[in-house]
Amino acid sequence: MKFCPSAFFFEAESYFQEKHTLDLKRVVLIHPGREGRFFGKAAAASYTLMRLASLVPDDIDVEIWDENLGPLDHKIRRELGPHDLVGITSKTLAIETAEKFGRLAHEAGVQVVAVGGAHATLMPEDVARWADAVFTGEAYFTWPQLIQDFINDTVKSRYNDTEWADLAGVARLTNRVIQQVDENRNFWTPLLEVTRGCPRNCSFCTAIRVSGQKMRFRPVEEIIEEIERRKIDRFFLTDDNFGLAFRLRPEYVEELFLALAKLPLRGWTTQAEMMVSEYPELLDLARRAHLDKFFLGFESVNPKNRRELGGKSKGLTSQYREAIKNVQKRGIGVVGLFVYGFDEDTPETMWKTWEFARDAGLDSMSQTILTPYPGTPFRAQLIQDNRLIPNTPWRFYDTSHVTYYPRKMTVEEFEREYDKLCRAVYHPARIVQRGLRSLHRVSKYSVKMVPRKVFSSFSTDYGYRKTFEWRYAA
Numbered sequence: 013m014k015f016c017p018s019a020f021f022f023e024a025e026s027y028f029q030e031k032h033t034l035d036l037k038r039v040v041l042i043h044p045g046r047e048g049r050f051f052g053k054a055a056a057a058s059y060t061l062m063r064l065a066s067l068v069p070d071d072i073d074v075e076i077w078d079e080n081l082g083p084l085d086h087k088i089r090r091e092l093g094p095h096d097l098v099g100i101t102s103k104t105l106a107i108e109t110a111e112k113f114g115r116l117a118h119e120a121g122v123q124v125v126a127v128g129g130a131h132a133t134l135m136p137e138d139v140a141r142w143a144d145a146v147f148t149g150e151a152y153f154t155w156p157q158l159i160q161d162f163i164n165d166t167v168k169s170r171y172n173d174t175e176w177a178d179l180a181g182v183a184r185l186t187n188r189v190i191q192q193v194d195e196n197r198n199f200w201t202p203l204l205e206v207t208r209g210c211p212r213n214c215s216f217c218t219a220i221r222v223s224g225q226k227m228r229f230r231p232v233e234e235i236i237e238e239i240e241r242r243k244i245d246r247f248f249l250t251d252d253n254f255g256l257a258f259r260l261r262p263e264y265v266e267e268l269f270l271a272l273a274k275l276p277l278r279g280w281t282t283q284a285e286m287m288v289s290e291y292p293e294l295l296d297l298a299r300r301a302h303l304d305k306f307f308l309g310f311e312s313v314n315p316k317n318r319r320e321l322g323g324k325s326k327g328l329t330s331q332y333r334e335a336i337k338n339v340q341k342r343g344i345g346v347v348g349l350f351v352y353g354f355d356e357d358t359p360e361t362m363w364k365t366w367e368f369a370r371d372a373g374l375d376s377m378s379q380t381i382l383t384p385y386p387g388t389p390f391r392a393q394l395i396q397d398n399r400l401i402p403n404t405p406w407r408f409y410d411t412s413h414v415t416y417y418p419r420k421m422t423v424e425e426f427e428r429e430y431d432k433l434c435r436a437v438y439h440p441a442r443i444v445q446r447g448l449r450s451l452h453r454v455s456k457y458s459v460k461m462v463p464r465k466v467f468s469s470f471s472t473d474y475g476y477r478k479t480f481e482w483r484y485a486a
């Protein structure tokens with residue numbers, strides 16, 4: 013028989029394809045969670061994992077396992093095996109759970125447990141103790157590489173994604189992932205990305221260490237296409253500081269709002285800084301684009317903390333009041349984000365914050381304890397001053413535990429006042445009061461919208477109350 017080169021290569025390719033499917037049966041991406049479900053659904057699916065799952069080639073099975081939808085220990089023991097590639101994403105507060113899952117996966121015979129996310133990026137050496145492959149950075153380039161390396165049995169211990177990906181076309185959600193996650197059935201609020209990165213430089217911020225200080229933008233048509241394909245009618249933006257786009261790219265924001273205005277959305281929310289209040293035309297457009305509320309990072313009412321706030325706010329409550337008024341009068345709600353525990357803070361600062369929030373008519377307020385996350389200048393300073401509380405578990409890095417010695421309060425005093433304050437702010441009567449106020453504002457613009465806004469009027473406060481309650485679950 014005559015030798016035929018093309019037949020030879022066809023045979024060889026088939027051999028490798030067969031080997032490939034034998035070796036890598038499935039990719040399982042795990043999201044550690046602790047909130048679980050409320051009223052049958054979890055808060056939000058991991059957008060990061062949805063995107064990484066979308067980068068898995070079509071001929072390899074991929075599944076996302078979310079602990080918020082149900083316990084995973086037993087599932088990991090029973091269902092995983094040597095032909096599964098396991099990826100785990102984790103923030104700092106969940107890294108101990110991620111480690112437990114990694115250990116269980118190894119016991120089940122899994123050979124490669126890859127770990128990425130904020131904690132792995134900011135403190136890779138901590139994760140390298142137990143993970144087979146540690147991902148730093150965004151992983152859009154290195155994750156496909158790992159899949160190939162698994163097939164070739166050349167997995168490396170470290171995958172450093174050093175490029176900030178152009179957001180155009182990157183990791184577009186595939187239909188199989190959208191169908192599998194089934195957000196409308198399983199989750200309350202889908203996440204969506206419009207921009208990433210923030211040029212500010214707040215001393216405590218991890219976002220800029222993970223997403224970079226250059227603001228990147230997704231093309232508007234891609235965002236609209238994704239909303240329509242996911243069939244979502246409400247969402248929360250994952251953007252670090254969407255508000256800065258008002259100043260940096262107003263024409264982009266206008267294009268986005270005009271496109272969103274044409275969609276039948278129930279509403280959406282985003283984090284921003286108070287500078288958005290200086291753009292009345294864009295705020296009017298935002299309202300037409302179904303924006304429900306801004307989460308504005310005021311951070312502190314103590315002007316002595318301004319050095320830590322990266323230039324976006326100065327601790328001046330008169331400016332905050334003006335900004336809140338300007339946004340709310342256009343029918344958009346304002347949730348104030350505040351952080352306690354800067355070096356100049358005392359219990360009085362905390363109670364003044366609450367007084368301000370009530371007087372200013374905020375729709376809700378987030379009050380968090382300053383947390384020295386890995387990779388931040390704030391943590392570096394505390395280490396230098398020997399002010400980290402020794403042996404604090406990472407699960408306490410949830411912004412409602414004190415993890416360092418404050419300058420002008422004792423740890424006990426800080427915790428006690430924080431507890432008292434949270435009980436006051438998130439008391440059911442206060443939640444109802446703020447929720448009704450938000451509904452009242454909505455009704456001024458459209459009575460028809462009121463039934464559709466009931467959930468969003470109360471859910472933010474309810475979520476913060478749950479976060480605070482975790483203080484007593486650990």
Ligand code: SF4
Nearest residue numbers: 210212213214217252
């Ligand atoms: S403004 Fe927000 S995202 Fe930007 S550096 Fe400060 S905390 Fe981080």
